Amino acid sequence: MSEQTTSRRGRLRAQTSGEIKAIALELMADGGPDAISLRAIARRMGMTAGAIYSYYATRDDLVTTLIGDVYTALVRAAEDARDAVPADDPGGRILAWAQTVREWALANPEGFRLIYGDPVPGYRAPADGPAREAEHRACTGLTGLVAAAWPEAESLQPGLRRYTWEDFDPGLVAHLRERFPELRPAAVALTLRVWGRMHGLVALEIYGHLHTLTREPAAVYRDEMVDLIGSLGLAPPV
Template sequence: MDDSGTAERRGGTRRARLRAETSAEIKSVALRLMAEGGPDAITLRAIAREMGMTAGAIYGYYATRDDLITTLIRDVYGSLADTVEAARDAVPAQDTAARLLAWAEAFRGWALANPEGFRLVYGDPVPGYQVPEGGAAPEAERRACAGIIGLVAAAWNHTEPLEPHVTWDPSDFDPHLADAAADGLPDLPPAALALGLRLWGRMHGLVSLEVYGHLRTQTRAPDKVYRAEMLALVTSLGLDAPDAAPR
């Protein structure tokens, strides 16, 4: 027979597992409510009703709706950072063009598989949500910025002088972006930060149009449109596109 200490530990493990499962369900329901009714549909009372719980029970997991929103953003953004980093790192470090394409394709794939998460991070603000000091997901945001800037740095020697009619200064950029660049890349010039923003904009723009349904009536092949844009992005950096044929 189990002694009381072993039984207590098993009980604690079971409670922790059930709590983790309930917390995950709360987040899943919140994203579903957002998909069905927009960001203002996320309320703790609505989630409790969907799960057959009392509002008081929900408050035992998240003290406020904003706590839940912050947790959702942190989890979603972290998942995105994990996905694009894994895709990039599956490609040899010396193949900058293929690593950039892998990052871009993984970004689009994640967004299409997680449209509510994409909208939560990049799109619809949740009415009344107060972002905590330092941001909702500072670590994931830093990883995403550092990843794009790292790809720019790897391509920098292949790139012709950029935007000869624009002069960039460190003060043109948010300190968080500058800090992400300085972490391991202290000699990267301000023009590289501008290039990183432009690369991110080209990746994000078409994905956002697709997630929000704006390409639906324009093309039956949004994947080809996106890949063509990413191949053009690669060649604009003076890199050789690994596969110029549209898929």
């Protein structure tokens, strides 16, 4: 078999795999996460069940690949936006990350829902793989943004619980302490709170709860992020 034939088959396989994933997200958009089905995708594509199983042995394999793809795409976009802002502007980097998350979510609502919204019934995520790597990248990126505001941010949060490392997932703790050896448990808790504020309004918008209440969801979101940045003791972006 020639290299050209092998390469052509590889391209065709990648193209078909991409179509399978695109249709899976379409099915989810139409019928929720429970609508993702290899047989339904095969019917939509005019494939036999046996043929589609040669790409993904189970529905969970497909869902795992989908989550890894969309999560990685989201984190990469957020990282690129953050890195386009100078390191000496931590508030601007936070705003760039946050606004990119919102813009990505609006452009990829099914992907956002797959990562942060409705669980796929019966799906059990593997302990490692691209999705977990993307999750760790997201946590690392957000923790780095909080670390840039530390310890000033801590001094602005009096009276909070005294966290210990035992309060968090051991895998996450090991990952973050390797990257940020001086990090304190309270900074991880603050990172989770920052994450919640970034994603809260986005989730409300993606699930249709804001469009009847405001014509300016982007302005509301930016104001929330500016307030968040100020709460960390950082100068708000211009």
